Each structure stands twice: as C-alpha cells, then as structure tokens.
Amino acid sequence: xxxxxxxxxxxxxxxxxxxxxxxxxxxxxxxxxxxxxxxxxxxxxxxxxxxxxxxxxxxxxxxxxxxxxxxxxxxxxxxxxxxxxxxxxxxxxxxxxxxxxxxxxxxxxxxxxxxxxxxxxxxxxxxxxxxxxxxxxxxxxxxxxxxxxxxxxxxxxxxxxxxxxxxxxxxxxxxxxxxxxxxxxxxxxxxxx
Amino acid sequence: xxxxxxxxxxxxxxxxxxxxxxxxxxxxxxxxxxxxxxxxxxxxxxxxxxxxxxxxxxxxxxxxxxxxxxxxxxxxxxxxxxxxxxxxxxxxxxxxxxxxxxxxxxxxxxxxxxxxxxxxxxxxxxxxxxxxxxxxxxxxxxxxxxxxxxxxxxxxxxxxxxxxxxxxxxxxxxxxxxxxxxxxxxxxxxxxxxxxxxxxxxxxxxxxxxxxxxxxxxxxxxxxxxxxxxxxxxxxxxxxxxxxxxxxxxxxxxxxxxxxxxxxxxxxxxxxxxxxxxxxxxxxxxxxxxxxxxxxxxxxxxxxxxxxxxxxxxxxxxxxxxxxxxxxxxxxxxxxxxxxxxxxxxxxxxxxxxxxxxxxxxxxxxxxxxxxxxxxxxx
Numbered sequence: 001x002x003x004x005x006x007x008x009x010x011x012x013x014x015x016x017x018x019x020x021x022x023x024x025x026x027x028x029x030x031x032x033x034x035x036x037x038x039x040x041x042x043x044x045x046x047x048x049x050x051x052x053x054x055x056x057x058x059x060x061x062x063x064x065x066x067x068x069x070x071x072x073x074x075x076x077x078x079x080x081x082x083x084x085x086x087x088x089x090x091x092x093x094x095x096x097x098x099x100x101x102x103x104x105x106x107x108x109x110x111x112x113x114x115x116x117x118x119x120x121x122x123x124x125x126x127x128x129x130x131x132x133x134x135x136x137x138x139x140x141x142x143x144x145x146x147x148x149x150x151x152x153x154x155x156x157x158x159x160x161x162x163x164x165x166x167x168x169x170x171x172x173x174x175x176x177x178x179x180x181x182x183x184x185x186x187x188x189x190x191x192x193x
Numbered sequence: 194x195x196x197x198x199x200x201x202x203x204x205x206x207x208x209x210x211x212x213x214x215x216x217x218x219x220x221x222x223x224x225x226x227x228x229x230x231x232x233x234x235x236x237x238x239x240x241x242x243x244x245x246x247x248x249x250x251x252x253x254x255x256x257x258x259x260x261x262x263x264x265x266x267x268x269x270x271x272x273x274x275x276x277x278x279x280x281x282x283x284x285x286x287x288x289x290x291x292x293x294x295x296x297x298x299x300x301x302x303x304x305x306x307x308x309x310x311x312x313x314x315x316x317x318x319x320x321x322x323x324x325x326x327x328x329x330x331x332x333x334x335x336x337x338x339x340x341x342x343x344x345x346x347x348x349x350x351x352x353x354x355x356x357x358x359x360x361x362x363x364x365x366x367x368x369x370x371x372x373x374x375x376x377x378x379x380x381x382x383x384x385x386x387x388x389x390x391x392x393x394x395x396x397x398x399x400x401x402x403x404x405x406x407x408x409x410x411x412x413x414x415x416x417x418x419x420x421x422x423x424x425x426x427x428x429x430x431x432x433x434x435x436x437x438x439x440x441x442x443x444x445x446x447x448x449x450x451x452x453x454x455x456x457x458x459x460x461x462x463x464x465x466x467x468x469x470x471x472x473x474x475x476x477x478x479x480x481x482x483x484x485x486x487x488x489x490x491x492x493x494x495x496x497x498x499x500x501x502x503x504x505x506x507x508x509x510x511x512x513x514x515x516x517x518x519x520x521x522x523x524x525x526x527x528x529x530x531x532x533x534x535x536x537x538x539x540x541x542x543x544x545x546x547x548x549x550x551x552x553x554x555x556x557x558x559x560x561x562x563x564x565x566x567x568x569x570x571x572x
Contacts, residue, residue, distance in 0.1 A: 089523045091534075094393065104484060107534065114518040119241065121537040123484050128530055140393045142318065147526045161526045168317050171310075173387035179309040186309075186330060187302035191339045 086149040088159075089115045093122065095141045101126055103137060107145065128163045136165040195242045196541040201559070204230065204257040208357045210410040211547045212448060215249045216478035216508030216562075217241065218539030220276040222249045223417060223450060227410055228358035232259060233267045233350075234288070235406065235417055237281040240541060248280030249541060251287060261287045267350050267363070269343070270295040270329070271419035272403035275322050276480065282328025293333050294349055296368050296402050297342040298376040305330070307380045307394070314391035323394045343404040345369050345437035359411030359550055364441055366405040367421060369433035376402040400453060405434045407443045407468070411550040414444050416468055418452030423461050431461035438468045445470045448546060448554065454480035455490025455498055465501055472503035472568065474546070474554060479509050481539045499566035506544040508562045 089112030093105040102123050109118035124145070129137055136143075143165040150158045204226075205211045211226035220238025227233055232254065239246040254261055265288035270278055273295075285293060298304055308330075311323045333340060341349055343365035352361040368376070376399070385392075403419035424430030431452070447470045453459030455477040475498055480489040490498065490507075499505045527534060542562030548554045558564055 088520055088526075106482065106537065112523060113520050115523070119537045120534045121482050121484065122535075123533040125531045128532065140318075142393075145532075147523050149522075159522060159526055161530050161532070166317075168314070168391040170388045170390055171313060171385045175313040176310050176385065176387055179313050180306055183306035183309040184302060186334065187300075187305045189334060190300060190330075191337065192300055193339055193341055 082153050084151050086151060087111055088147045088149065089113075090144065090146040091115065091120065091122075093143050093145055095137065095139055095143070097139060098126075098137060103129075105143070112147075124163065128161070129165065130163075133163075133165040136167065142166045142168070196240065196543075196559070198252050198256045201253065201256050201543075201545075204259055205547055206549070208359075209547050209549055210413050211545065212408075212415050213253065213543060213545040214450060214476045214478060214506070214508050214562075215253060215541060215543045217249070217541040218479050218481035218509040219537060220279055221478035221508070224250050224253055225408060225415075227266075227352055227361035227363075227408070229352075229355060230259070230264050231266045231352060231361075232264050233269070233363070233408070234265060234284060234291075235269045236271050236277040236419075237268075237279055237284050238276065239280040242541075246280065248284045250284055251280075253543075262289050265291045266352075267292050267294060267341075269293075269349075269404060269406065270299070270326075271406075271417070272296060272399045273299060273322065273326065274399055274420065276482070277420070278322065278325045278329075280325070282325045282332065285329040286332045289336060292339050292341055292350070293329065294341040294343050294365075294404070296373075296376075296404050297344045298368065298373050298380075298402055299326075300340055300342050301377060303377050304380050307384050310385050311394035314385070314393070317391050318393035343368075343406075344373065345433060346440055349406070361410045362408075364407045364443060366407060366434040366437040366441075367419075368402040368404065369428055369437070371426070371428040372402045372430075372433070375429075401430050405452075407438060407441075407446065409444060409446075412444070413548060413550070414446040415448040415450070416446035416464075416473075417450040418459065418464070419450075420453045420459070422453055422456075422458045431459070431464055435461065435463045435467050443468070447473050449473045449475045449502070451475050451477040451490075451498060453489070454478055455494040456480075457491075457494060457497070460497065472501070474504045474506070474556075475502035476506045476508065476544050476546075477565075479507055479539075481509070482537045484533070484535070495565060502566070502568075504556070504567040505565040506556075506558065506562060507542075507565050508544055509539050509542045510561050510563065 090110045091107040092110055093107045095103050095105050097104040102125050105122045105124060107120040107122050109115035109120065126137065143163055145163050147159065147161050150160060207229050209226065213224045215222045215224065217238060221236055222238050223235040225233040225235065234250045237248045237250060240249055240252055251261060254265070268281065268285055268288060268291045270281055285291070308323045308326050312327055315324055343349060345365065345367050347365045349363040349365050354360040400420040400422045401424060403421050405419050405421050406417040408415050408417065421434055422430050424432065427433065446468060449469055477490055477498065495505070540561050543559040544562050545557040546554045
C-alpha cells in the first residue's frame with residue numbers, strides 16, 4: 001500500500017473530501033478529485049491537487065477491504081465539518097545522524113503522559129518526513145514530532161502522526177560582524193599559559 | 194531511581210589519592226583528589242533528575258563537604274562535545290579559585306569567533322554546547338583567571354610535595370600539533386555565513402583533538418583517555434598521544450579511564466603496552482544515547498577490555514528502557530509508523546578509587562555502576 005493511498009482522506013480548510021480507493025489506483029482518484037472539485041467550485045482548495053496541510057491520516061484502515069472499495073472510482077462526497085485536534089504527545093527533536101532509510105534524533109518530550117520532560121533517543125523512518133521537508137533532513141536539523149487525534153463534528157476520531165521540520169531564519173551579517181568583534185576582544189584579553 | 198548523594202561518606206584524608214568516575218550513560222565527569230584537599234575536575238555532566246540540573250561534580254563535592262569556591266584547583270574540558278561539557282559553565286562560576294584548562298585550539302581566536310557567531314543562532318537552536326563554552330569563558334574573564342591550554346608533552350599542573358603528601362603532577366599527552374591545525378581548519382570551514390540558514394553548532398571531529406591526561410600522586414598514576422580515537426596517521430590520535438607519553442617518560446599508569454566509552458575506535462595496542470601497567474584497573478563510561486544496537490561499550494568491547502584489565506568497571510549500564518506509561522494510542526502510533534523511541538536518560542552511577550601512598554586501590558561502586566569483570570589474582 002503506498003503512502004499516497006493510505007493518506008486517502010485529506011481535509012482542506014473546513015471541507016473534507018472523502019476519496020475511495022479503486023482498482024484503477026491513485027491516478028484515477030486524482031482525476032476524480034479534480035473533476036469533483038471543479039464541479040464544486042473548489043479550485044482554491046485543490047489547486048494542483050496538493051494539500052496545503054495534511055491534517056490527519058488513517059493508518060489503521062485497510063483500504064483493500066474497506067467499504068469504500070465497492071464504490072465507483074468517481075465517488076466523491078463533500079462533508080462540511082468542523083474538526084478539533086487533541087494532542088496526545090509532542091516531542092522536539094534534533095537530528096544527530098542520517099542513515100540510509102532512517103534518521104537518529106535526540107528528543108525532548110514537550111507534551112503528553114510520560115512524555116513531557118523526558119529525554120529520548122529516536123529512530124525514525126525517513127519516509128515519515130514529507131517530501132517537501134526532505135532537504136531539511138540533515139544533522140543538526142530541528143523538528144517536531146506529534147501524535148494527535150482529529151475529532152470530526154460527528155465525533156469520529158482519527159489518529160495521526162506528523163514529523164514537521166523547522167525552517168530556521170538566516171544568519172544576519174550585522175549579527176555575525178558584532179559577534180566577530182566581541183570574539184576578537186575576548187581572545188585578546190584571555191590570560192593564557 | 195535517583196542517585197543517593199547522601200550515601201557517599203566523607204572526604205578522603207589529606208594524603209589519599211582519589212579518582213571518582215561519575216557517569217549517567219550520557220556524559221562523564223572525573224573528580225580527582227590530588228592531596229591536601231586540592232581537587233581537580235575533568236569534564237562535566239549534569240544530574241538530569243535534579244530540577245536545577247546541577248553538575249554532578251558540584252553535587253558530589255558538596256556531599257563530601259568540600260568547599261568548591263576554594264578547594265577546586267583545576268577544571269579541565271577534555272574536548273568540546275555535549276556529553277563532556279554539560280554544566281561546565283556553572284562549575285567554572287562556582288569554583289572561583291580554579292584554573293581552567295582545555296585544548297589549545299579552543300582558546301584560539303578562530304574557535305572563539307566560531308562560538309560567538311554560532312551563539313547568534315542559539316535562541317533558535319537551543320545552543321547548548323556553545324552556551325556552555327561561552328558561559329565558562331565569561332566567568333574566566335570576569336575574574337581574570339588563567340587558562341592553561343593543553344597540548345601534547347605539556348605539564349598542566351604541579352603541586353609540590355608537602356610533609357604529608359607526595360608531589361602531584363598532571364601532564365597532557367594531546368592534542369598533537371597536527372590535530373591543532375586540522376581542528377582549526379575544520380572550524381574555519383564550519384563558520385556560518387550571512388544568509389546561510391541558522392543551525393546548531395555541530396562539532397566536526399573533536400575526539401581526535403581531545404585532551405588525554407596522565408595524573409600522578411607519588412608513585413601512583415592514572416591515565417584518562419578522554420574520547421581519543423585511533424588514526425592511521427602517526428601524528429594524529431592515539432599514536433601521537435602515545436609518542437608524547439613516551440617522550441615524557443611518564444610512569445605506567447595502574448588505572449585507566451577507558452577512551453571513547455570503550456569503543457574499538459579508541460583502542461590502540463600501544464596504549465596498553467606503553468602507557469599502562471600490565472592488567473590495569475579500567476573504568477568505562479557508557480554512551481547510551483544511541484539506538485540499542487549502537488550503544489557503547491558493545492558486548493565485544495567489554496570482552497576485549499575485560500581481557501586486558503585486571504578489573505573492568507562500568508559507571509552505568511546500557512539498558513532497555515522499560516515501558517514508561519505512555520498512552521496506548523501513542524504507543525500504537527509509534528509502532529504503526531515504525532518509530533522507535535527509547536528513554537535516553539540512564540541513572541547516574543559512580544566508581545570511586547582511593548589509595549594511600551604504598552597501599553592498594555580501595556574500590557567502591559555506587560549502583561548502577563558495576564564491576565563488570567575481574568580476573569583472579571595470580572598465585
């Protein structure tokens with residue numbers, strides 16, 4: 001099962017597009033989404049069919065046996081809904097080593113039962129990192145790992161896991177020049193023997 | 194279980210040599226009594242179970258009733274790695290009579306500039322390592338203290354003999370001249386440039402530039418291997434440090450702080466034959482902040498070290514973190530996504546060796562530290 005298929009339910013703003021899997025695969029879903037969105041006047045939400053933010057996924061659902069399989073490939077329905085998120089656990093991490101298929105990180109627990117305040121070591125599959133974040137995956141990079149529930153208006157609960165890398169601002173020339181001046185002064189004043 | 198700092202007894206006698214190895218599984222700190230209530234601290238780590246995260250040396254010495262402000266004579270940072278410098282800024286601040294010593298490259302303008310440049314990003318990157326170093330330098334400047342830079346073949350400190358105590362001497366066997374040059378080249382290459390994204394200050398290869406120390410009190414000596422590793426170039430790593438020890442004609446040491454957490458990358462046959470007595474007592478400080486299959490020392494490391502030592506101690510144990518009561522849903526998510534999270538914190542343990550001149554080492558092990566192996570005394 002590809003990760004694309006596993007992520008078959010994606011929320012755009014407050015409108016959910018529930019997409020079923022079909023025998024024709026993911027491409028047909030994309031066409032179906034496109035057709036449906038255009039007919040619904042949802043161009044803003046599905047521009048390029050790239051979700052602006054993946055809010056949840058359904059890793060537990062076996063799509064090959066789900067009820068959705070029986071539906072036609074073009075079956076798309078819109079469900080206006082408001083959702084709330086309940087954060088179960090959150091860590092802040094720093095990458096210490098990048099391996100072939102995984103990366104190693106030091107974590108500091110920020111939220112959650114038996115998580116907050118903890119210091120952990122983690123091995124995380126690289127496939128958990130969004131494609132758009134892959135360029136950030138390097139030693140020393142910072143990220144946030146969180147596990148949460150998304151609860152729909154109808155009370156349906158979905159669990160999701162996210163690894164989000166931080167894009168840090170750039171060093172500023174003035175800051176660096178100031179630091180260099182201070183360092184020069186310190187180095188000249190140290191009493192060495 | 195928290196370490197019981199109140200169970201450590203009293204300070205050594207004036208003429209007693211003490212070397213205490215404290216390690217929580219991430220980080221190490223060596224506390225040495227060189228006679229007459231003069232103390233030396235090599236490296237620093239913190240008690241993570243303490244809300245103030247105090248350095249373990251501070252906790253230990255206060256527990257013994259030692260006056261940090263006047264009785265700590267020297268603080269050494271063997272190298273610039275998080276597991277060796279945590280809490281060193283606070284320690285320097287408190288030990289107001291202490292000199293500070295570190296590798297010669299770390300007090301050069303190039304490295305200080307690098308530290309201050311990287312510190313401009315520390316708010317975004319937590320900046321632990323550069324902040325520790327900055328804090329130490331800040332306090333040293335504030336009281337106009339002397340920094341003794343360490344390099345191969347260098348006498349770091351000598352305490353003359355008194356009526357009750359023999360002479361105590363500390364020599365540095367590293368880093369070599371070549372390592373000094375290469376380290377500063379790496380620092381120059383790692384310096385940030387305007388418009389490059391902020392990042393944490395990650396050390397390049399500081400292990401080879403770490404400070405190996407030989408400490409002696411009277412006829413007893415210990416070799417502190419820091420995180421020194423081997424290198425095929427005779428002018429670098431352990432080869433250069435061994436040559437330094439031979440040039441100084443230092444007496445073989447009967448106690449070893451095993452280099453680089455027992456890793457095979459820190460093993461050099463000549464260290465055992467040239468710088469140590471046959472079958473020394475060895476103490477390794479485990480490095481647990483790695484996935485289970487990469488913790489140090491490995492089983493093979495322990496077998497190797499046990500074969501070379503009369504006794505091998507570990508200051509902590511590599512342990513599989515028990516289930517810690519995370520929510521079942523969190524555990525399920527981690528399992529489904531193939532994410533493995535282990536508790537990085539391991540409890541503090543301590544191995545303490547004390548001896549009077551002319552007597553044998555008295556060994557004390559404070560759990561979870563353990564005597565890993567011991568050879569039967571030969572007839």
